Amino acid sequence: MDELRAVLLGRMKAAFDSVEEGADPVLRPSERADFQANGVLPLAKRLGRNPSEVASQIIVAAELDDVCERVEVSGRGFINLTISERFIAGQLSEQATDERLGVPMASDPEVLVVDYSHPNVAKEMHVGHLRSTIIGDALCRMLGFAGHTVVRENHIGDWGTPFGMLIEHLLDIGEEKAVHELSVGDLDTFYRQAHVSFDDDEQFRERSRHRVVLLQSGDPETLRLWRVLVERSVRYFDDVYSKLGVLLTDDDIVGESFYNDILSDVVRDLEAIGLLVESEGARCVFPLGFTNRDGDPLPLIVQKSDQGFGYAATDLAAIRDRVGRLGAKCIVYVVGAPQAQHLEMCFAVARMAGWLPEPVKAVHVAFGNVLGADRKMLRSRSGVPVKLVDLLDEAVQRADAAVTGRDPSLAHDERDRVAQMLGVGAVKYADLSTERTRDYTFDWDRMLAFEGNTGPYLQYAHARIRSIFRRGNLSAPSSYPTPNLAEPAERALGLALLGFAGAIEATLEQWSPSRLCSYLFELATAFTTFYETCPVLKAPPDVLPSRVLLCELTGRVLERGLDLLGIQAPDQM
RNA sequence: GCCCUCGUAGCUCAGCGGAUAGAGCGCCGGCCUCCGGAGCCGGGUGCGCAGGUUCGAGUCCUGCCGGGGGCGCCA
Numbered sequence: 034m035d036e037l038r039a040v041l042l043g044r045m046k047a048a049f050d051s052v053e054e055g056a057d058p059v060l061r062p063s064e065r066a067d068f069q070a071n072g073v074l075p076l077a078k079r080l081g082r083n084p085s086e087v088a089s090q091i092i093v094a095a096e097l098d099d100v101c102e103r104v105e106v107s108g109r110g111f112i113n114l115t116i117s118e119r120f121i122a123g124q125l126s127e128q129a130t131d132e133r134l135g136v137p138m139a140s141d142p143e144v145l146v147v148d149y150s151h152p153n154v155a156k157e158m159h160v161g162h163l164r165s166t167i168i169g170d171a172l173c174r175m176l177g178f179a180g181h182t183v184v185r186e187n188h189i190g191d192w193g194t195p196f197g198m199l200i201e202h203l204l205d206i207g208e209e210k211a212v213h214e215l216s217v218g219d220l221d222t223f224y225r226q227a228h229v230s231f232d233d234d235e236q237f238r239e240r241s242r243h244r245v246v247l248l249q250s251g252d253p254e255t256l257r258l259w260r261v262l263v264e265r266s267v268r269y270f271d272d273v274y275s276k277l278g279v280l281l282t283d284d285d286i287v288g289e290s291f292y293n294d295i296l297s298d299v300v301r302d303l304e305a306i307g308l309l310v311e312s313e314g315a316r317c318v319f320p321l322g323f324t325n326r327d328g329d330p331l332p333l334i335v336q337k338s339d340q341g342f343g344y345a346a347t348d349l350a351a352i353r354d355r356v357g358r359l360g361a362k363c364i365v366y367v368v369g370a371p372q373a374q375h376l377e378m379c380f381a382v383a384r385m386a387g388w389l390p391e392p393v394k395a396v397h398v399a400f401g402n403v404l405g406a407d408r409k410m411l412r413s414r415s416g417v418p419v420k421l422v423d424l425l426d427e428a429v430q431r432a433d434a435a436v437t438g439r440d441p442s443l444a445h446d447e448r449d450r451v452a453q454m455l456g457v458g459a460v461k462y463a464d465l466s467t468e469r470t471r472d473y474t475f476d477w478d479r480m481l482a483f484e485g486n487t488g489p490y491l492q493y494a495h496a497r498i499r500s501i502f503r504r505g506n507l508s509a510p511s512s513y514p515t516p517n518l519a520e521p522a523e524r525a526l527g528l529a530l531l532g533f534a535g536a537i538e539a540t541l542e543q544w545s546p547s548r549l550c551s552y553l554f555e556l557a558t559a560f561t562t563f564y565e566t567c568p569v570l571k572a573p574p575d576v577l578p579s580r581v582l583l584c585e586l587t588g589r590v591l592e593r594g595l596d597l598l599g600i601q602a603p604d605q606m
Numbered sequence: 607g608c609c610c611u612c613g614u615a616g617c618u619c620a621g622c623g624g625a626u627a628g629a630g631c632g633c634c635g636g637c638c639u640c641c642g643g644a645g646c647c648g649g650g651u652g653c654g655c656a657g658g659u660u661c662g663a664g665u666c667c668u669g670c671c672g673g674g675g676g677c678g679c680c681a
Binding site for chain 1: 673680
């Protein structure tokens with residue numbers, strides 16, 4: 034199905050081509066009409082011609098009679114386009130019968146690897162993991178919906194020197210107690226105590242170092258203890274993921290340890306290519322364009338002076354594996370902004386080594402911090418980072434309080450379910466709706482508000498639609514009429530509905546779920562205006578089916594849109 | 607010191623080189639015999655500063671100011 038914007042763009046492009054091959058129409062939404070083409074001015078400038086004359090020529094060439102009811106040149110050469118009601122209505126009929134709601138499948142489906150969440154074994158998940166996990170989740174959902182093959186990879190921290198300390202601590206408190214602590218999700222205590230011992234006890238430090246050696250040399254008992262830590266932690270992560278409602282499963286876990294066996298190959302191959310340089314005892318690659326504070330070349334340390342492998346080695350191995358074994362055409366890293374330089378260096382080295390050959394892309398989807406009311410990194414009263422589970426539990430609790438009493442007809446278990454959807458949805462939406470590169474301030478009252486650009490507002494709009502269907506004893510129509518858009522609110526809602534595909538496209542282009550959030554908010558706003566001015570159940574018989582269609586379609590777009598963000602939409606709330 | 611990033615209304619945030627820079631919250635004023643008032647309509651002072659590129663700059667470039675981050679063996 035041809036989406037409205039795509040049709041317009043096609044016509045305009047052809048018309049611009051007829052004046053100058055390849056000229057960009059610069060088609061944009063307009064406040065003065067439905068769309069405007071801004072490309073005339075630069076084109077006329079290049080050709081040294083009169084803008085309004087060029088505009089007229091383009092309008093004739095575009096042949097928009099079946100799409101637009103009004104096409105006019107205004108200002109110094111803008112082309113304003115007003116879509117005809119008939120065309121909008123026709124597009125809506127198509128969208129309504131389309132299971133994909135007008136969203137086209139990608140014309141060039143690719144294999145994409147998305148690296149996100151990556152918690153550390155035996156370490157608490159905090160709000161820092163929240164952003165990576167839900168932004169990554171939303172992107173995976175949208176990429177999949179767009180028809181791409183998405184490989185989710187959860188690169189958990191399951192290897193490295195801290196494991197000497199963690200295993201020794203496990204032995205000190207006893208395996209049974211350790212398993213218990215990890216099982217009930219008390220990872221903070223476990224990790225902190227291990228660290229305290231490491232800091233205070235020279236003997237413990239010595240044992241830890243020795244344990245690292247045992248681990249790396251494959252000592253069976255040490256490996257068994259290591260597995261206990263990993264398995265227990267993974268179970269805990271699963272609990273959090275299930276609370277959060279994200280797609281990640283155990284099958285997506287590709288931890289750092291997965292690459293152990295090929296790290297030496299990475300180093301060997303870098304050496305064979307001649308990229309490896311020994312510096313201060315470490316084996317490094319110096320990619321061009323990176324300097325340290327003295328202006329000297331900055332190394333990517335692949336193998337440390339103690340012969341251990343740095344995380345750069347693991348990251349390089351992962352790139353090679355993802356391109357080579359998985360056939361990735363694009364690798365997406367949903368990782369905090371501070372790692373920008375490290376990732377760029379890894380990408381640069383991988384390119385030099387030929388492990389990231391030209392058409393293959395590597396993208397850093399960076400994000401900012403979650404701040405508390407004091408504008409600093411969100412922390413609990415005691416000053417430690419907030420546990421993700423605590424955050425989610427509180428969200429559900431607050432949502433439950435908000436729902437209680439609002440709708441007495443809800444049964445208790447149903448209310449619990451709704452509180453779950455609202456609370457978790459509110460947290461996710463608050464995060465996703467902020468442009469990801471910015472820091473954002475965490476504020477319970479705002480994110481759980483039922484007004485404004487919030488999760489609950491969108492869920493509410495959806496629930497109202499369902500309510501109409503319940504009250505009117507309506508079911509989803511089996512065939513769709515051509516909608517009547519005589520009322521301005523009907524027309525505006527219709528146009529908003531047709532923007533769904535474009536919103537998803539923009540989101541993926543910029544790897545920024547906030548684009549889809551903005552769209553859904555606009556759609557919900559357009560719906561509420563429609564809802565206020567256009568009665569549905571009490572509508573005259575000739576427009577009733579049309580309004581039912583608009584409601585039904587809006588409900589589906591909202592539900593699908595929220596779903597692509599990883600947010601559930603209850604039928605009542 | 608160098609590099610990255612952010613700076614938009616009282617607050618929280620949108621703005622893909624285009625016309626008079628938009629929402630939400632809060633504040634003020636309207637609207638309901640009406641499908642869920644958790645609503646709708648109206649009301650406004652703002653792009654950190656200074657240059658530059660452009661027919662046109664919140665958007666691109668340079669410098670400065672301010673917040674955050676990074677800058678060799680933690681991941």
